[in-house]
Amino acid sequence: MASAVRAGRRLRRAAEGGELEGVPASLRGELEEALASEGALVPFSLLRRLHAALREAGSPLYLHQLLEGSEIHLPEVPVPPRNPELVARLERIKAKLANEEYRRMTRNITGQEMNGTLAEFGRQVRSVKAVVITVFNFIVTVAAAFACAYLGSQYVFAESAAHVLSAVIVASVVGLAELYIMVRTLEGDLGKL
Template identity: 55%
Template sequence: MASYLLAGERLVRAVAPGGELEREHLPQKLRAELEAALEKKRKGGDRSSGPARLVSFRLIRDLHQYLRERDSTLYLHELLEGSEIYLPEMVKPPRNPELVARLEKIKIQLANEEYKQITRNVTCQDLRHGGILSDLGKEAAFVCTYLGSQYVFTEMASRVLAALIVASVVGLAELYVMVRVMEGELGEI
């Protein structure tokens, strides 16, 4: 959470000797804290210690309170022109290797379970395309009935109708067998 302000040039000039805040006769303690915060330099040019000229919000509130009490014509928003809220860089703690390994294991297990769920009703037979052997029973029943019915019926329509009836009965029988096999497979799962 932000608790510092990166002071802009306007605030630095106002606090400097001869600046706008000198006319306000700031209390010695407040002036000393502001000057100390604004004159802070990085130790040895080191960026890890954070940027220079960081002023705490508490110090800014104290300055604002003092200016209000004195009914000053110098307003805080004018002094803070060009300043920015300082958000320190968030350092993420290193992840526990044991936790990472457990998470990876769980991800793999979940992926395997999802794959099994998706492929549970998939068989190695391709039912969509219907190979030669899969429809052989229906086709053979139709052909045999059609050719055999020429000795019984003389009209073409009667022969086709008889062939369709027999092919439908064979198809229903195959459907019955397929359902019984699937019930057996579902019972095993």
């Protein structure tokens, strides 16, 4: 926090030229001593007392006129030394974040993404394969039921129309039963395909 002013030419000229009439000699001495110090830093407390003395003396000189060209002195803030443990931890975190960013950027370049796509493609092929096998199994089962019913009906019926009709009925019943089991399987009641 600022606590002093670096004196400008106007304040120096007033102190050296005797414009500070009516100001006690001790106060003028303090001001001259402050102006002679390194950096010509005049503390705010001295300026307050100077201002009060100028008002008591009824001087036509105002404090803002004296401070014209002066600068507020801001002392340097001492920077505390950094904790080495904290610095090491921050370096590890930065390295970890940089590594993650690098992996994220290069994810599509390496074979990782392709392996993921191939794995997904393999799952889809297996799923399609299971569906094809199920449909093939359905067709074979219905055809076998039709053939068995047609051949078996020859021993019961003499007409060819009766053979075909009985075979269609048996094949339809077996097909509906097979569809019922497929639907239940796909719904997950009897397990996965």
